[in-house]
Amino acid sequence: MFIYWLELRKLLSSAAAWGFLAVCLLFNLFIIGNSGNGYADYIGAVSKETGVVLGESFRDRLSFLTTDGGREAQYLEWLKLETHGVTDVFEGYETGYIGERYIAAAGATGYFAQAMRDKYAALQKVVDGKAKRDESLSLYFAGATYARHQLLFKSLTGWLTTEGALIAALVALLSAGYEQICQTGDVVYSTRKGRRIMLPKLAASLTAGLGAYAILALLTLALYFGMNEYGEVWRSNVSSLFNYRVDWIAGARPFVTWHSFSVLTYLLAVLGVGAGGVLCFSLMAFGIGMWVRNSYIAFLLFLAANAAMVAVPGLMPQTWTAGMAVRYFSMLTSVWLWLKHALWFTDGDMDILWAHFETLGLGVSLAALTAFCVLAGIRFGKRDLT
Amino acid sequence: MLAVNHVTKKYGTFTALEDITIEFHSGVYGLLAPNGSGKTTLIKMLATLLFPTSGEILWEGMDIIKLGERYREVIGYLPQEFGYYKHQSPRQFLHYLAALKGIDRAVARRKVPELLELVSLGDVIDTKMRKFSGGMVQRVGIAQAMLNDPRILILDEPTAGLDPKERVRFRNLISELSRDRIVILSTHIVSDIETIANRVIMFKDRKLFCNDSPANICRTLSGNVYETWEIESVTVPYFPLTQRQENGRTLVRFVCESGCPESARPGEPTLEDVFLYVYRDQVM
Numbered sequence: 001m002f003i004y005w006l007e008l009r010k011l012l013s014s015a016a017a018w019g020f021l022a023v024c025l026l027f028n029l030f031i032i033g034n035s036g037n038g039y040a041d042y043i044g045a046v047s048k049e050t051g052v053v054l055g056e057s058f059r060d061r062l063s064f065l066t067t068d069g070g071r072e073a074q075y076l077e078w079l080k081l082e083t084h085g086v087t088d089v090f091e092g093y094e095t096g097y098i099g100e101r102y103i104a105a106a107g108a109t110g111y112f113a114q115a116m117r118d119k120y121a122a123l124q125k126v127v128d129g130k131a132k133r134d135e136s137l138s139l140y141f142a143g144a145t146y147a148r149h150q151l152l153f154k155s156l157t158g159w160l161t162t163e164g165a166l167i168a169a170l171v172a173l174l175s176a177g178y179e180q181i182c183q184t185g186d187v188v189y190s191t192r193k194g195r196r197i198m199l200p201k202l203a204a205s206l207t208a209g210l211g212a213y214a215i216l217a218l219l220t221l222a223l224y225f226g227m228n229e230y231g232e233v234w235r236s237n238v239s240s241l242f243n244y245r246v247d248w249i250a251g252a253r254p255f256v257t258w259h260s261f262s263v264l265t266y267l268l269a270v271l272g273v274g275a276g277g278v279l280c281f282s283l284m285a286f287g288i289g290m291w292v293r294n295s296y297i298a299f300l301l302f303l304a305a306n307a308a309m310v311a312v313p314g315l316m317p318q319t320w321t322a323g324m325a326v327r328y329f330s331m332l333t334s335v336w337l338w339l340k341h342a343l344w345f346t347d348g349d350m351d352i353l354w355a356h357f358e359t360l361g362l363g364v365s366l367a368a369l370t371a372f373c374v375l376a377g378i379r380f381g382k383r384d385l386t
Numbered sequence: 387m388l389a390v391n392h393v394t395k396k397y398g399t400f401t402a403l404e405d406i407t408i409e410f411h412s413g414v415y416g417l418l419a420p421n422g423s424g425k426t427t428l429i430k431m432l433a434t435l436l437f438p439t440s441g442e443i444l445w446e447g448m449d450i451i452k453l454g455e456r457y458r459e460v461i462g463y464l465p466q467e468f469g470y471y472k473h474q475s476p477r478q479f480l481h482y483l484a485a486l487k488g489i490d491r492a493v494a495r496r497k498v499p500e501l502l503e504l505v506s507l508g509d510v511i512d513t514k515m516r517k518f519s520g521g522m523v524q525r526v527g528i529a530q531a532m533l534n535d536p537r538i539l540i541l542d543e544p545t546a547g548l549d550p551k552e553r554v555r556f557r558n559l560i561s562e563l564s565r566d567r568i569v570i571l572s573t574h575i576v577s578d579i580e581t582i583a584n585r586v587i588m589f590k591d592r593k594l595f596c597n598d599s600p601a602n603i604c605r606t607l608s609g610n611v612y613e614t615w616e617i618e619s620v621t622v623p624y625f626p627l628t629q630r631q632e633n634g635r636t637l638v639r640f641v642c643e644s645g646c647p648e649s650a651r652p653g654e655p656t657l658e659d660v661f662l663y664v665y666r667d668q669v670m
Binding site for chain 2: 002003006010013179182183184185186187188189190191192193194196197382384385386
């Protein structure tokens with residue numbers, strides 16, 4: 001445990017890591033600074049009065065709201081218009097067509113087509129449940145929902161995952177290559193602890209990576225929620241009738257999640273998967289760092305490995321069963337999970353074959369990358385350290 | 387006892403060491419050979435940083451690779467290029483290494499200042515090492531090698547960067563330490579070992595050339611070392627060794643195996659003479 005702390009302290013003393021973290025924060029500040037949305041802020045503020053469940057009570061409270069004129073009057077007018085006579089979008093909503101369109105677009109056959117159909121059959125049950133619970137009758141940010149949802153759950157949390165993954169990878173490579181950089185390998189690896197020091201180094205780099213992600217998330221989100229009024233919207237369901245998603249095959253459709261998420265729980269879940277993704281990239285970088293002892297080459301290899309994972313599914317002929325399998329299974333890799341971050345906890349898109357792909361992918365990636373790290377560690381233990 | 391049994395080390399097709407067999411008991415062993423002759427390769431194998439391609443290294447009858455940490459806990463190692471954390475003080479760095487060596491923290495708290503005092507770094511114990519001279523860094527290296535009171539002390543070019551006074555201090559220290567442990571000292575500087583080594587080990591052409599006491603090694607040139615003032619007479623087939631100034635004139639030492647010039651006087655062979663003669667193709 002003491003060695004773990006010493007290794008962690010070494011990483012925490014890295015000016016480069018702190019510098020990169022500061023640059024990331026500045027970048028996030030820039031995104032947040034350009035995210036002003038007066039209407040959304042107004043809804044956040046009035047939600048404290050009206051609540052977020054679109055029903056009789058909401059309409060009554062809304063009708064009692066007054067303004068001093070100007071922009072607020074306009075916002076109130078919009079809100080009344082948008083929430084007037086709304087109906088549950090999940091009532092009678094069929095999901096089967098989405099799967100069929102994806103199957104046709106991908107040319108999927110056999111197991112893949114069946115798996116896609118099974119997924120949307122399962123989603124239909126979820127949609128029916130949401131319809132029963134009137135989940136879509138939730139205010140969220142009314143007409144400003146899409147912009148706000150995309151800002152928080154596509155742009156901001158996406159960047160947070162990207163930045164966290166990059167810092168975690170850099171810190172992991174620094175940890176794995178620290179003795180090479182300082183030329184202390186001969187002394188360190190000939191001690192009683194020897195090459196087994198890689199284990200506390202890995203633990204320290206995972207901690208540092210997660211810690212960096214937590215710091216980034218805390219500061220960025222504190223700033224974001226400090227500048228953007230959420231009020232009672234925290235309790236809104238993310239599958240609100242005002243929320244939707246668009247893809248070029250299935251068109252615009254409701255934002256359906258496998259579970260019932262409020263904005264708060266969805267944010268926590270997304271941050272949780274983001275943290276898992278950060279762990280994956282950290283494991284990958286550390287494994288590569290043990291394999292290739294030069295940290296700079298290891299970083300290039302880390303980038304190349306991820307680029308290859310992105311490119312390979314596109315390069316495989318989709319007329320082959322193997323090509324299709326590669327494509328669908330690739331979606332469970334950490335880099336594809338990262339690319340599909342805006343779809344976490346939803347049914348995904350044409351490339352996603354299985355329900356809960358983010359959880360499945362995270363499990364598969366963590367297991368595979370842990371195995372990779374173990375193999376790299378075994379190899380490191382048996383190789384000459386020249 | 388530490389035993390190197392028929393050890394060969396190859397890097398691809400290149401053979402760095404071939405069929406080396408040596409036994410180490412308590413005392414100072416000087417590995418004496420020019421740079422690139424395989425000393426560091428052997429030392430790194432003894433420190434478990436490299437693995438023999440064939441053969442085995444045994445500590446008290448057991449393979450050091452299989453012994454793992456049970457072997458590494460009895461060694462202290464100063465590498466040829468001693469790296470350190472520039473942003474740390476010697477105290478911090480030695481505490482870190484003490485943890486890696488499995489030394490109890492309370493023991494380390496007592497031992498670290500003691501050792502740094504021993505190597506004359508007591509007054510800079512909390513100074514960042516980026517400000518240290520090469521000699522000071524080397525002394526930190528010596529201190530860390532002794533942290534765990536090792537039964538096998540492996541020192542690769544330990545006197546590099548030390549000034550003459552420090553070298554003498556270091557030799558005295560090694561002499562004291564060698565009483566109840568194995569000290570393996572690799573160097574190409576003859577004076578580092580000629581007074582303190584119990585045995586000198588030399589490699590030539592990647593193989594073990596000799597493993598004997600300094601006196602016996604010197605004896606191999608007995609009757610063949612001469613000195614003369616007539617520098618121009620020392621030509622082939624004689625092999626010139628060293629020159630020194632005496633009474634304002636240059637005295638030349640050389641090896642002569644037969645037909646020595648009359649003007650020459652016989653000299654007592656030294657380890658340096660043997661070194662220069664054995665490695666005449668590489669050194670001169």
